[in-house]
Amino acid sequence: MTQLKCSGWWEQEGYGRQPMNDLTLSFSDGKLSGVGSDIVGEFEFRGLLSDERIYLFKQYLGQHSIEYHGVSIGEGIYTGDWTCYGEVGGKWLIRIERSTASSNDNSMDIRDL
Numbered sequence: 635m636t637q638l639k640c641s642g643w644w645e646q647e648g649y650g651r652q653p654m655n656d657l658t659l660s661f662s663d664g665k666l667s668g669v670g671s672d673i674v675g676e677f678e679f680r681g682l683l684s685d686e687r688i689y690l691f692k693q694y695l696g697q698h699s700i701e702y703h704g705v706s707i708g709e710g711i712y713t714g715d716w717t718c719y720g721e722v723g724g725k726w727l728i729r730i731e732r733s734t735a736s737s738n739d740n741s742m743d744i745r746d747l
Contacts, residue, residue: 636660640668642728644716649673657728666690688712702726 638661642654657670661683668679674694681690681702690702704714710730717723 639731640670640728641731642670642726644672644726645724646722647724654728659728659730688714692716 637658640654640657640659642657643651644654645651652673654670654672657668659666659668659679664683666679666681666683666688670677670679675697677692677694679690679692681688686706688702688704688706690704692700692702694700698718700716700718702714702716704712704726706712711727712729713725713727715723716726
């Protein structure tokens with residue numbers, strides 16, 4: 635399973651737009667997993683990718699979890715809405731940047747997987 639370097643952010647009223655740091659995702663047979671960190675703390679992602687739709691479950695280590703629902707808008711970019719316990723929420727975006735296995739590859743489209 636190839637790890638893909640990603641960039642991303644989430645928004646919440648009162649916090650504004652917050653970057654996701656050191657974000658990597660791995661895809662295999664419609665399933666995905668990943669890790670990263672943000673202003674809240676370190677987290678793990680797991681989820682499903684089906685056609686143009688994506689569902690992610692973000693678990694902050696030792697803390698709460700977040701659900702991300704979204705769609706592909708092309709060129710390795712996914713965006714949508716997130717919720718925490720079905721109440722608090724906002725927008726998010728994740729962009730696939732490149733494979734961590736190759737330093738010569740500047741970008742990688744999800745369609746290349």
